[in-house]
Amino acid sequence: MAQATQAPVKNGEAPAAGDDRDPAANRLHGFSREELHGLLADMLLYRRFEEKAEEAYAIGRIGGFCHLHIGQEGLAAGAIKPLRADDLVITAYREHTQAIAKGIPPRAVMAELYGRVGGCSGGRGGSMHLFDTTVGFYGGHGIVGGQIPLGAGLAWAIRYRGGDQVCVCFMGDAAVNQGAFLESLNMSAVWQLPVIYVVENNGYGMGTAFSRVSVTEMEVRSGAYGIPAHTVNGQDVLETYRFFEGLAERVRGGAGPQFVNAITYRFRGHSMSDPVSGTYRSKEEVEAHLQGEDPITILRDRLMDAGLLAQEELETIDAAARAASEDAADFADASPQPDPSTLYDHVYAEINPHGRLFLDGRGGSHG
Numbered sequence: 090m091a092q093a094t095q096a097p098v099k100n101g102e103a104p105a106a107g108d109d110r111d112p113a114a115n116r117l118h119g120f121s122r123e124e125l126h127g128l129l130a131d132m133l134l135y136r137r138f139e140e141k142a143e144e145a146y147a148i149g150r151i152g153g154f155c156h157l158h159i160g161q162e163g164l165a166a167g168a169i170k171p172l173r174a175d176d177l178v179i180t181a182y183r184e185h186t187q188a189i190a191k192g193i194p195p196r197a198v199m200a201e202l203y204g205r206v207g208g209c210s211g212g213r214g215g216s217m218h219l220f221d222t223t224v225g226f227y228g229g230h231g232i233v234g235g236q237i238p239l240g241a242g243l244a245w246a247i248r249y250r251g252g253d254q255v256c257v258c259f260m261g262d263a264a265v266n267q268g269a270f271l272e273s274l275n276m277s278a279v280w281q282l283p284v285i286y287v288v289e290n291n292g293y294g295m296g297t298a299f300s301r302v303s304v305t306e307m308e309v310r311s312g313a314y315g316i317p318a319h320t321v322n323g324q325d326v327l328e329t330y331r332f333f334e335g336l337a338e339r340v341r342g343g344a345g346p347q348f349v350n351a352i353t354y355r356f357r358g359h360s361m362s363d364p365v366s367g368t369y370r371s372k373e374e375v376e377a378h379l380q381g382e383d384p385i386t387i388l389r390d391r392l393m394d395a396g397l398l399a400q401e402e403l404e405t406i407d408a409a410a411r412a413a414s415e416d417a418a419d420f421a422d423a424s425p426q427p428d429p430s431t432l433y434d435h436v437y438a439e440i441n442p443h444g445r446l447f448l449d450g451r452g453g454s455h456g
């Protein structure tokens with residue numbers, strides 16, 4: 090796929106990707122019809138998967154915390170799909186769709202939400218701790234900002250081993266007020282690490298608007314460390330994809346750490362325990378975003394306007410997304426609960442028959 094030629098643009102100032110249509114060549118914004126359908130299929134899978142998780146939670150199949158990504162799918166597809174298979178992704182707890190985008194099968198993600206053996210973390214992590222290093226997905230972290238120093242560490246490891254991968258480290262807007270963010274950005278800049286810090290800026294940390302906890306705009310947060318800042322409209326998957334495609338290549342080529350303010354919006358409550366709008370945002374605000382800022386609707390309409398998507402094709406793509414989500418839930422349902430006798434597996438390196446740690450693998454006194 091061609092590299093991005095456009096410089097990143099401020100949210101709201103981007104030319105509509107539809108301006109770049111080329112019906113004769115069956116292309117839009119440089120994407121082929123097949124690629125466009127692929128992005129639509131990805132986002133529809135993420136949406137249907139999350140709706141299925143929502144349903145499963147409501148009937149008690151999923152317990153614990155559960156944060157849906159509904160409304161933010163443009164970022165899962167747009168920021169992760171342009172990456173190489175061996176690039177690394179680390180993120181916070183709103184990560185089901187990001188895990189799927191990086192290559193964890195929907196079955197393994199759903200089974201993890203159900204806490205079953207077939208889950209990607211063996212049923213021990215749940216919604217907030219999806220993990221599979223074989224596809225370069227390093228979690229799934231529940232401590233706000235906890236993944237940021239780990240992301241810097243992953244990028245450091247890439248450099249240390251002489252690789253040319255990049256690490257994409259996602260976080261929510263609330264995470265930029267954590268001390269770990271500041272320390273990590275500083276060290277990343279000093280060492281010029283191959284890391285892209287991406288703020289999924291949905292405007293709120295739980296029920297607190299970003300404007301209430303910051304007197305400065307998001308874009309200036311990396312300036313003190315000399316890290317270039319970019320703003321991208323995360324609801325426009327084509328713009329987002331092209332932007333990340335170009336940025337990842339620049340970082341791979343030695344451009345050093347980058348900071349991306351990705352504008353998005355969450356269409357559900359903070360977690361499954363919260364009402365959709367709550368008292369911190371009005372129903373009208375949510376409705377306006379649902380109507381005008383749905384990344385799936387935006388792409389669908391753009392493709393239909395450009396003559397690159399027929400109604401029957403849309404229905405076929407959506408039916409496949411629903412079927413994959415159903416299949417994931419069926420798989421999760423059929424997968425067994427972890428055996429209680431394995432409770433301490435993977436917690437420490439080794440445990441002796443008395444439940445004591447072998448810190449060095451041999452036992453003995455460690456004071």
Ligand SMILES: Cc1ncc(C[n+]2csc(CCOP(=O)(O)OP(=O)(O)O)c2C)c(N)n1
Nearest residue numbers: 183231232233261262263264291293294295
């Ligand atoms: C260190 C820490 N403090 C507080 C919490 C409780 N908490 C969970 S999510 C959250 C808000 C995070 O918002 P944001 O980073 O914007 O992510 P979003 O939920 O919008 O995706 C808070 C305060 C936590 N998990 N970790």
Ligand SMILES: [Mg+2]
Nearest residue numbers: 261262293294
């Ligand atoms: Mg937020």
